[in-house]
Amino acid sequence: MRPGTADGVLTMPVDTDADVVKVRQAVRGLTQQARLSLVDQTKFVTAASELARNTLVHGGGGHVEAQVVSEGRRTGVRAVFVDDGPGIADIDLAMTDGWTSGTGLGLGLSGSRRLVERFVIDSAPGAGTRVEIVSWSR
């Protein structure tokens, strides 16, 4: 996937650890553009960091689409993490605090959901994983 911007959508590859850092920096820039509060900025950036690492570690790499969105007078940030990895067989289990398929703390997915306002996960075995997160300015 080539990095680029189209209609304000920033597309970034997630294939290395360095890409995760880049995603984090780009998303931080968007949260500032969307005028999120400092706490919400930090929460959103942390969630993006978790999900980008999931894309890399569990999905075997993929890409992120991020953009500033608006609805009436509110502005917000939306980020979508996509991979073509093995997918998740039991989403409810994966969303449980402390459950981990690797050696992590098991809080990445479940914790991320608590860090953002909207969290949509779509995955099936063999069909990859797609996670969408959105947060709004107050």
Add this chain to the structure above:
Amino acid sequence: MSVLAPEHLAQLLEDQREVVRSVWLEAASAELRGRTSRGELEREQDELYDALVAGLRSGATDLYSGAFDSLRGILADLSTARARLGFTPRETAVAIFALKEGLYQVTSASAAQLAPLLRLVDDLGLFTFETFAATREGIIAEQSEQLLELSTPVVKLWDGIVAVPLVGTLDSARTQVVMEKLLSTLVETGSEHAIIDIAGVPAVDTQVAQHLLKTVVAARLMGAECTISGIRPQIAQTIVALGIEFGDIRTRASLADALVDALRVDRRAAGQGGSTAVGTGA
């Protein structure tokens, strides 16, 4: 008209040595324009030419065959040296491609007959690019390693208290360096308190938290008490929302708080130590 056998090509290169070499030297030095001395360039080309002829003589036309080991070695050294001297990859490659100018002067054979040789020169040029890129990547890796060392100072704050101010991204490689440095400093200075300051860490996600926890556990195993300081309000809220538990690990809002705390614990320990001594004495 078919292509010439490698042995024939070798013979041709030997016979036409004077002409080919002088044209090659002219073309290459015109390209490098005083960035390297003519004598040096001549010496390099001598070596390359000899290795090329030797390789052809043993019947090879593929640059990656064993017959060209010494040619590739010479070329790799040359390319690496140029990369370190700040030549552009273009300059290095064009100086090799210039050999073709010399080959075009060979009138006793057509370009079609020389085809394997011309292709070999192309491969040589591309090979310098590869070596060049590999050298640059090596330099970058060296520098990032140096940066890694630079970016993790362990400072002694007080007698028995050391601190690590962390700035930037905390990944596995960096955590390893921080942990090693912290543990060795604890031993060297005989310290019992370590303060890890994360005020400069932009985001604490589960991976960073896990790395921090491991570092604290390692320090504890060595008998040192660890405090994590520099937890900003937004980071604190994020950690709570994520559900990370720092358990019984001491945390403080600022490095100053952590230092005061460590000093207080130290004094109390000294006081207890005194009373125990009295107790055993009586």
